[in-house]
Amino acid sequence: MPYQVTIQPSGHHFQVAAHESVLDAALREKGSVLPYGCRNGACGSCMGTILSGEVVYPNDKPPGISEREQAEGKALLCQVQPRSDLVIEAREVKAGQNLPVKTLPCRVERRELLAPDVMRLYLKLPNIERLQFLAGQYLDILLADGRRRSFSLANPPHADEWLELHIRRVPGGFFTDYVFNKMKDKALLRFQGPLGTFFLREDSPRPIILIGGGTGFAPLKGMLEHAFHIGLDRPLHLYWGARAKADLYLDELPRRWAEQHPQFRYTPVLSEPRPEDDWEGGTGWVHEAVTHDYPDLSGHEVYMSGPPLMIDAAKVAFADRGLPVEQLFYDSFEFASH
Template structure:
């Protein structure tokens, strides 16, 4: 059985198979709706059901409460239609020729850059290419139907190798492999590009870009793309980490700051080690942003990192005047084994 899903206020409509979530059905039809974690924890995909009914496979997801559900709100990464639907979403755009693909790739090299972070560089077959937007991610496809999501840390113009930043998660079925057995030449399969965390090139607003931990990866791709295409509006980059060793590519944003007058860089450590002799900003990274920018009404904000950081920052930034439609984020939900 299939259900028709129509997007209110547009000419867009698509079909969802029984048991298929709205985001997956829209993507299959060549449309991009807002989403990030795909696990119901970040709220990026939240919209409204105007007509029709949906159900969730495992009960109400974490990023929506019963009151919101009663008002017709829904998380479309989890919502399965059980009738034809009319929905309202904040953003819809045609994906054009940037469609997710399933591709093989070989590991070109693996670089240590912190005790628990490695950069993995993947090379596609000679006859393959994957167009993507700076900031999007891919899913590594593993045995048993498991997937692990990693942001692309390189910009689209620099796509000879795909760059991933992998944090070691003890017991993780993929990160354990990366940190123990992965060698150059290993073959992987992945699906991508995915997500719509990407630079809004049509904006003229100054940008604040905030990464937490390996959430620096998509920020790196976005900044490198912006500099490549000549974006001149101010970009203030914040990177939150525990100690100095966790700023695993600290020299890179400092290099951007030195070369480009439009770029500022502020690293923020939550637990600096005594040997760090840290004289910079301390605490939670989003609180440093708010201290520096108490009025965010005129900015675009891009942020990526763990859900607690995303949730706290989202609340604080909106309270500081940031329009909700000028906040773009990617929530790094850890894989569950």
């Protein structure tokens, strides 16, 4: 029998089947969208609080939720299944609720090696198709054996002649090995998208801090190019964390933005600069550079994308600096090798 789920504080409600995740059921609804990212329990973007009712994870506790969070009544809505009617406290996202998720073929129009381990792909859709998406969302490349690989869209919605992906080589990675060693220009792929609720919220007056780790720069690039395109005049400060200078694979681009847009600032941070880098910029962990520059984050909005370790450390540090959870948006990059 289906169970009824009510979302607070909006009061929206919908039906969930006994062996269906709360998120899967919510995605069928027209009224709102629950935040989500990876949809495999790793990133924590879909976390909500169970106010009443019983839930269960079909498998082991997902990695994206801690024992402490679970003890506080929180749950990952992309994985958890109901065992009774539920009342859940969760943020809802209204922008993008009418964007259709499509499964489309595409052609690899061009490949560009941006760094020894980062490849930029330009994907061309059939002439009769365009993908409507929000800056910061991602798509899933659909592999022949049913596996999926998720990549953020690095281009803004208004520049959609090609879809731009930044793909980092994963040691032993099934798909990335193909991209770097076997893929040819004009190769054919299939994808599903747009996906995710990591996108720029345009209806707030707060200044924005954006933090990217490695190829986490990709969705932030799309967000910033969109912000410049629409004339967003809120202060924008991009922090980009990488190991060495070569890993800032498009460093000249944000430097050019800083010259062209007075509301934009750029702070690159290297954790392991090499002697040949001759680096005079910030060093250490990128989230610590943010807390050093912004001891009080209560009046800001923060967007961050990158590896889970960066995201998890930043969430704690930013909460200690007064950042409300509803002003934090993030996309945690999990890399699959199999």
